[in-house]
Amino acid sequence: MNERLTPGTVALLLIPPVLWASNAVVGRAVVHLVPPLTLNFLRWAVALLLLLPLGYRVLRPGSDIWRQWPRYALLGLLGVGLYNSLQYLALHTSSPINVTLVMASIPVWMLIVGRVFHGVAIRPGQVVGSVLSLAGVATVLSHGEWTQLWSLHFVPGDLLMVLATFIWAVYSWQLTRVPADAPVRAHWAGFLLGQILYGAAWSGLFAALEWGLTDWHVVWGWQLALTVAFVAIGPAVIxxxxxxxxxxxxxxxxxxxxxxxxxLIAALLSLALLGERPHPHHAVAFLLIIGGIVLSSRRKAA
Structure with a gap:
């Protein structure tokens, strides 16, 4: 594992926040159409069907997916079943901005989980980087007026996202425990399919409980179909x-x-939907967040 940021790696890591910000906005927009746990199940069921033609070889007898099923069942539970279910559930009482704000605590959880459970030392640059990045998020929320932070209100959905971010940190560290030379890693679609296979099963169980314990219902139509297609292809697979x-x-x-x-991206998407233009504080936030990334990526001097 190389900690140097190359242009290709930067491009890889920029795509998820763009799609996940879109996922939060879209998930909030369809809360009246579909229950949260059902939406998560539909999302991953479609993603599973999309990946089958690409990664079906990992489903053959003797594959790591079956021989090491506890590992992939855990990855599916954490990354597919729990994290995404909690996010959609949070969007029923929280806004996309608040949900993505809580997601900004992920670097802190990454440091804590890595130190406590994996013995990875925390470098001073990573701490400073965390502070800078969180300052950038605060700049977005306060519109450049830091005194406005005292007027922010948090709801139960925000607390659900705190739990979700911790789960995501545990999931991300578990990814590193899969050996790079494992046969299942030979093809990205197969590795992802193995996680989604178990994750869709977990999501289906949670959706069944949702239908049995609540009176929510689904409003079928083209809007829901387009939503499921988008969240399955973009925020899920890609x-x-x-x-x-x-x-x-x-x-x-x-x-x-x-x-x-x-x-930041979620805020810009909201601005775009309202027909407004970016403001100077968005540029300041962007520079702070990027500064945090750069500082955290610097290796400790010998």
Whole structure:
């Protein structure tokens, strides 16, 4: 695992926050059409069908997917079943901006999980980088007026996202425990398919509980169909592929700093939908977040 940021790696790690910010906006827009856990199941069921033609070889008898099923069942539970379910559930009481704001704490959780569970030392540059990146997020939320931060209100959905971000940090570190020379890693689609196979099963179980314990219903139509297609292709398959590749290249801690771009992108998407133009504080936030990424990626001097 190389912690140097190359242009290709930067491109890989920029794609997920763009798609995940879009996912938050879209997920909020369809809360009246589909229950959150059902939406998550539909998303991953479609993603599973999309990946089958590309990665079906990993489903053959004797594959690591079956021989090491506890590992892939855990990855599916954390990254597919729990994290995304909690995010869609959070969007029923929280805004896309707040949800992506809480996601900005992911680098902090990456550092904590890496130190506590994997014995990875925390470098001073990573701490400074975390502070800078979070300052960039705060700049977006406050519109450049830091005193406005005291007027922010948090709701139950925000607390669900705190749990979700911790789960995502654990999931990302678990990705690094899959050996780079494992046969299942020979093809990205197969590796992702193995996770989604178990994750879709977990999501289906959660959706079944949702239908049995609540009175939510689905409003079928073209809007829901387009939504499911988008969240399955973009935030699911493409974003997870890029995230997994990026984590393998630079590790979960450095990759986590790119998540701090998500609230900035979500804010810009909201501005675009309202027909407004970006403001100077968006440029300041961008520079702070990028500064945090650069500082966190610098290696400790010998």
């Amino acid at each position: 974003a997870f592929r890029c995230w997994g590749a990026g984590v393998q290249r630079v590790g979960p801690t450095l990759a986590g700093f790119f998540n701090n771009l998500t609230p």
